[in-house]
Amino acid sequence: MSPDLAPPSVTESAFVRGFHDRSLRYARTVPRWPAGEAPTGEELLAALFRFPVLLSVTCADVESVVGQDTLVFAANLLARMFPIVVFDIPEAALVAVRPISSIASPSVSGYVLDLARSICPFGDFRLLGSTGETASLADLVVGQGGNRRQSMGPFRVHATGRGWRALTGVGLPYRNVQESGNSLGGLVSAAFAAMEVYKAFLRNVAARRYGKRLPPNLAVDLEPVAAFSLSLLDYDRDLTGSDGPDLPPRIDLGRVLVISAGAMANSAIYGLRVLGRVFASGHVVEPKLLDGPDLNRYVLMLATDLGKLKGPALAERALPSLRLEAANTSYQESATRWRVSSVDLALVGVDHPPSRIAVQRDNPRLIVNAASEGRMAYVSRHSLKDSGSPCLECFNEYAQEAERAAAEPIATLASTSAIAGLLQASEVIKAAVPLSRAYRLRTQLEVNTLRPDLQYGVRMGLMVPRANCHCQSGSERA
Template sequence: MSLNEALSRTLLLMRTDLDASVPDGALVDALTSVRVVLHAGADAMATHSGQTALVTAALTMARSGHEVWIDGADVDTIGAQPPLEPGNLIDAIVAVGQDLLPGCSIARGAPPNTDLAVTIGTVATSIGSTRRIAIDAGDWWGRIAPQSAGWSGLDWPLGGICAGVLVASEAFRIAMRRLANHARARDYFDELYAETADATFALAPENTPKTISLPHFDLVSGGAIANAALFALARLPGVVGSGRVLDDDVSALSNLNRNALLVRGALEIAKVTDLARRAKGIAIDPEPVRYVMGMPVAPIVLVGVDDIPSRWAVQAAAPYWLGVGATEGFAVLVSSHTPGQACVGCLHPAAASPTGPIPTAAFVSLLSGLLLVARWLRSLGLEGPALADQQAFINALRPEGWTYGAMPVAPNSSCPVGCAASTTRTAA
């Protein structure tokens, strides 16, 4: 097992904005040389939200090969934090860190010098660091800021996940800036990979229901988006529900860089089997099969499959609510579709030809799955299932200024599914 192989999909993504001649070794060095310390304040660690932010930040950065340290007093884990085992929180994070990328780990304490020092809650720090930031979270938002104002979140974890993703994006950009001399377009590169000064990222309206009793659902694909969705759903306090996961693949070393519930000890195991045991309060029926046209689906379906014709096939099965999470490079694309609305075929009418392994990174995939879960929970509230803002599109490197909002999907007369909305437009 090699670190280069484990990071292979991340290295492909890094090459998006770099000269083709830069060697893999330089990319790996850039990732692994980023040293981050997470200062865990007692106020944040007394909440499920704050613990979730710490776990998310630490594991997501570790999946990109960064050197991660945790500075704080150990506390008992509050609620479910898969893939961690119950017990002391920091001990459990360190244990999982030893079972992620080969040759990498997560350490306790505070090294003398770091590239990024992150404050989670209220804590005094004195170590040297090139840059200092603080994170905070509410129920439905995460924030990155120049200094801490304490911790706002309580038991609802989704804002904490969001805050952890913001940290991981920030650390990744540090690694990329070390490769600036290899940039294809330097001005664009400098703007894209610049530091985030202050940003609040809202996942959903504050009146979104905190649903813990989930309707039965199907999850098509056991890959990165499915991992991210269950990473979020399994953390909901007291969550109950049942679902089915369909995927015929087994976990490989190259999945460790982005599958949020995967550890190295679960490689070569069916993805659906591993997800079923990680889902905690949600009863998952693992089906090791690839979804094909004509297979029946539950009324609620979440899709994370990369293959666009597979999305069309699920849409053709006419679920009551279909949510789709996807990534393309650093872009996150999430949409939802109900009968009468423009369908996933209207949004994605052309099937891209396979071009080899798909470039991915942990924080991008996790943000996509998180937004998919937030969208599903929104659909269970006063907004109803037919959300007006059918799609969300965000560059995971640049969270500033983004929030959910009105982004409809127009019926497309070239829809390959032939949904009612597209045929009505054609007739008109």
């Protein structure tokens, strides 16, 4: 048995409850259930074990790097969100970058299966048999899919990446572009599609209570997305929009500082690493240990990482192209703080507002910040060169109140953190590639990950510098 497949030294019951804790909180508190009628955690956990999911891909899509990256990331997320996942994957050699290099299977199907079992050793993960049938209640299809799968489950969503563009929905006719050297669109589409599968699960739970006619607000929240497109360049949502320019063969980020080794940092590093052409060195600052609820959202962590320091674990998984030295302390107490003005990039994903303010006041050249709250994913960019735009402190006016709120267990979902982290990675790439710099964020991006297709599901540029902020006090621009 591979060391990564060894079960953790906890009971199955304890592992499962801890593993799904945050996602069950999300299911109870984020969708708008009628007051007092949200299902209990026990009800939701039992329902999860009655909701098998199918992940499938066709021969044409599984042979491309983009298709494989999309498939592997979809499997990664589904294994964290659902205890029963069946994989319908044609035989093909793995040609994409292995996001977790310690899993050594040479085939795509073998890698996906070992990855899922390494994430949740107590899950029911298996390859579809030769009959081509399964009792799945929701299907996630990478690419266009085949007609033979149309009747296999009551719900079917597609995930398709076309360069910088992510496409997802219940009836997309697109297929992954094989010649693209950019998998970011595919990764983001997988995250949105995984969210759609989770919504299908919640609709299943709600239908048991209310029948086919759900309460109005809940019905809006859980309505399937018919077709959604998002350009990671300029964030337009045109289904027929451009895929964007290809990436250069090598992208150097210089010296980086990663502040937090949390869920969004995991996804950002994942996105940068699988491109196979992004290089950087620097530090990751994180004082905490990995626990069960973390594992449910940290896309580079496995069950065997439980109890380990998060910083060194992330630094190990970032290799070989991203060489990070871990500082096992808070940002305010770290030695790296006094060198932050010399780094080329500060990647901030910490859910501690005073730390965000401290980073900004230390004046790194460029900050790309990611955050999530409930259904929302946020990304913002802050540069010393952009004196007219709000700094990171402008976004954290009520830091003390936010710090108290952050002390409570976070109701969040793997797909939401993944979207925030991957959008953060996209902004990093745009800042580093000259041809893409014109598309950099000026202020903030907000994405409603539950309903990105709504009129205000994706919004940009909503803030100006705050009058009483440190950056407007006449001191050095932060």
